[in-house]
Every structure is written in C-alpha cells, then in structure tokens.
Amino acid sequence: MANTTPSVAPARARDASEAGAFAATRRRRRYTLLTRHDKILIALMVGVPLTLDLLLIWGPTLASVFLSFTNWDGIGPVTGDNFIGFKNYQLLISGRYTLFWPAFTHNLIWLAWLTFIATPLGMLFAVLLDREIRGTRIYQSVFFLPVVLSLVVVGFIWELQYAPTEGFINNAFGLVKSGKLIDWLGNPRINLFAVLVAASWRHIGYIMILYLAGLKSVDPSLREAARVDGATELQTFFRVVLPVMAPINVIIVVVTAIEALRAFDIAFIINQGKNGLELLSILITNNSTSEASLVGFGSAIAVILLVISLGPIILFLSRTMRTTA
C-alpha cells in the first residue's frame, strides 16, 4: 500500500569515481579517529535496529520458505513427519485448490492494469502539469489528494459509487429505475475492474508526484537545445526527456509492481477478497491466521508471492545501490 515509496536515487557515478581515488587513505584516517568506545557505540546503533530487522522481517521470510515444505498447522513443534516436500506447491499448481490460479491471475491483471493504464496516466498528468500553466499547483494538489487517504477509506468512498441500489452510478444512469441493475462489486466478471478504477484513483496521483519530481530535475537546457534544433514537443519528450529520466522510470516500474503485489486492503474491505476479488495476499492471510490454520500451505503461497516480488526488489537495489559501492 502507501509505503511502497522507495524514493528515486539516480546514478551518482561521478561522485563515486572521484571519491574512489582517495577512499583508501581516507578510510584509514577515519578509523584512527574512532575510539574503542565509539566503535562499540556504532555497533550498538546499527546492531539494535539490524537485529530487530533480522528477527521480524528476514527471519520470518526465511521461515516462510522453510514452512512451505511442511504441512504444519502452527501447533506444537515442527517434526520430521511434517515434511512433505513440494506437495504444497503441487497442490497449488495442479489447480485442485481452486482459488490459487484465479488469485494469481487477478494479481497479474492488477499489475497489467497499473502498468498499462494507471501508471501511464500518472505520467501523462505529470508531463501536462510540468508545463507552465495556470493553476498547476491546484491541479497537483487535487490529483494527489487521494494518495493521503487510507485504502480502506478509498474502498468505502467507492462503495458509495458502486452500490447496486444505493450507489451513485446505477442511480445516475437510471439503471435502478429501469431495473437493469449492474452489481459493480458483486459480479465476479466486473468487480475486479471496478476495484481497479478505485485503486487507480489513488495510484495515479502517486505516480504523478514521483514523475513530476523527476521531470523537474531534467536540465532545462536540454529541452531548449532540442527546441532550437526544431524538435516538436512529442519528439523532445520521447527522444530527450524520457531517456534522461531512465533512473526514475525504473523507480516508477518498481513502485508499480510492488503496489500490485501488495494489493490487499481495498479488496478485503469490499468483500473480504472473495467472489472475483481473490488475491495472493488475501489467500495467504486467510489460510494461515483463520481457524483452518494451514500454516504450511499458506507459506507456499507466501513463497510464490516472495519469488515474484524479488524481481522488482532486485531491480530496485541494483539501480540504487550499485553506484554507492
């Protein structure tokens, strides 16, 4: 949800290479400045947060992988008898657990929708608002407003639009009077898209702000040069601005992918993620923390989600950390 906000950190290659020449000598000098006491303090200042991070984030991540090979129900210790190899995965892939492939597909549709519709719209808004037009700040504020709302509230606000007899849409288009009700959130063939419209309401503003910051950082002289050379606005954008923005484009892609994989709140609020709104994140939660408590099975779904997430995560790390080394 909202906290997929990895900021954008473009290449700092020049700094790195300049600093590189002096790195060896400077490093030694800095270390001699630190007393034993200082070193212990540094170890603590990093050690305490790191321990918490390892215990509550990375430990559970590894534990999920481990548990996915068991049929453990969460009660008592995990014994050798609990190990069932790849059976959980086989059950998922075989389709005998009927919710898995729909959920997987819905996550893919979510990703495709955000990637090909919402994110490009956010970028379009950013490009339009990057020009010197009247009221650009007001437009920005309005488009960004939904981003500060919780997805739960977004869900409620859109239910007021979508509700079959009470909702705005069916009433405004006379579908209530004519009796041809469209059950936007109840019909499994359309409810995913109705929810995606609501999710995009928020996602577009988010992408707009990130992209706008990127556009502002593009050296204006590049555009001037392109204009002087007779390039049209479209040409300038696609041939000059877009390539310069490469690092930010990567961030946008990563943010979009992570948002799609994390989707949970809004589907859960609308119908607890059933009947057309199944998502991997919801299956994990339902299988493991409800009475059924299929811990091993839920973990297998979690691992599948983890493996998919590793793609954008590694892309992000390789782009942001590479030049800092």
Place this chain on the structure above:
Amino acid sequence: MSTDYIQNYEYLPVALAPTAPRAAVRRVPPRIRPARVILQAFLIAMVGLWLFPLFWAVYSSLRPLSDTIQHGYVSWPSSLSLINYQTAWTQAEIPYFYLNTLVIVVPGVIFTLLLASMVAFCCTQFSWKFNLIVLMLFTAGNLLPPQVIIIPLYWIYLHTPIAMFGSIDVGKFSFALFTDNTLLYDQYIGIILIHVVFQTGFATFVLSNYMKTITKEITESALVDGANVLRIWWSVILPLCRPALAAMATLLFTFMYNDFFWALVLLKTGDKRPITSALNNLQGEFFVNNNLIAAGALLACIPPIIVYIALQKHFVAGLTLGSTKG
C-alpha cells in the same frame, strides 16, 4: 542534474516549484492558444472527476437517512444535517479509535526516526565492511509485501512473552504497559513494534540518501574535537537533517495512520483497533445506512487530510526525497 534543488526545497513554495521564472518569461505575450484551452479544459474535467467521489461522500454524509429514503440517493436534498456525524461519533465511538491510532502512531513515528537515523548515520558517515549490505537489507525488507512474512510473524507474536506492568486507564479504554496477556499478540506494543521495524527500512533508505550529501568532514572534525559518535549523531547530524526528518515524519504518520493489515491480523480485541480497522466494524453494524458509513469514513480521513494540507511541502518532499539528487 542539480543537487541544489533538493537541498533548498524548503525555500520553495512547493517541493516541485521552479516553474515561476520560466512562467514569467513565457507569459509576456498573452495570446490565447487553442492547445492551452484544450489542455485546461481537459485538466478541469479531470479535477471534477477526481473530486467527485469525495464530494459524493461528503454529500451523502450530510443527508439524513430518512431524506435519502424518501427522495432517492441521487436527488436534491430537502434537508442537510450533521446527524450522521453525530451518530458515528457517539455510536461508533470514533474518539476512542482516534486515541487508539494516536497511541500507536506517535511512538511509532518517533522510534522509527530514531532507529533509522542511527543506521543511516553509521552507514553514511563511516566506511566499514558491511555498511552497503546493511542498507540493502533494510531497503529490501521494506519492499517485501507484508503478507510474505505474516505467517511466521503471527506465530512469533503468539509465542513471545512480555512482562506486564499494569496499565494506564482512560475512560473505558485501558492502555496496557506493555501487555495485558503476557504476549505481543493483540497488544498496542506489538503493532508499534512491527510498524517501527517495517518502516525503519524505508526511513533508513531515504535518510541515508539525504545524509550522503552531508560531508564527512563534519563528523571527522567533531571526532577530533573529542565528541563521541552518539553525541555527533544527536547534536550535529540530526539538526542538519531537520528538513528530511520533517518530511519523513509527515509521511510515516500517514503510512501508520492508514495501516489496515497489521492491525487486522495482529490485533484481536475490537476495542484496541485503530480507526481504519474500526471502520470495518462500522460496516457490519449499520450496513443499510450508507450515509452513516460515509460520515464515519470521512471522519477517519480528516487527520491525514489536515496533515496533508498543513504540511504539503514536507509530504511531497518525503515522497520525492532523493529522487532528484545525482
């Protein structure tokens, strides 16, 4: 690319501001160009589209149920009142749930900033063998979908003993120090803990990007003067990071305020729920009364909207911090 922009953003009207000079030059010949008219028309239409769901929620929340039933949902109102807000406020006990959220969010933001700034400080001001790996662990941890870790985390919360130290009672609500069932599960402290640990990843990433722009000579000269690292972190580096800390605080407040998932899974008692998950209860209780739900939902989103309006520049800066450095 200029580094000035991000360092000076606090002096700009909005974080994304440097349009003014160009605008001034461009606007000299005031002729109407059709492209501009179309653009403005398009943007105004979009603004209408964007605001409509919110407007509709406000409108619904102001209409008593009887009025809606009599005239239909899409109709001119015969009377508007604040009755739905009143009902939500008292019947759904909104003030208590604000308090629940506050009890979670305030310590959450403070501890996140403290821990993250320590890690960022140590990783950017000193070179040691693993500082890059540590930064990567924190950053990547925040990018994981929370559901990937929830199963083992749930188990940890059910099996971690915590000492009980009584409680602070506020009216009907009791805020346990630090637990009332000897566990992390179903406790405010458990929710605070996972928020702090999860968000420290994000805050560390952003703050370390910011701190990289602070020259290491400051730390070095303070060390020469005999200050220890804790002192340097607190009285030298943190004050220099004030804009970044303000931006992060604004953003973290919103993230934690808007959380739904952690509270849904790691809290059981309805009375302990923060306001976003409490809204879910409201839905079951009054599901016929959409107007009441609208009022409840709007009450729940007032604090982040106030924060956004009051601290817009910090908010936007937080999201884009580091994006324009390079």
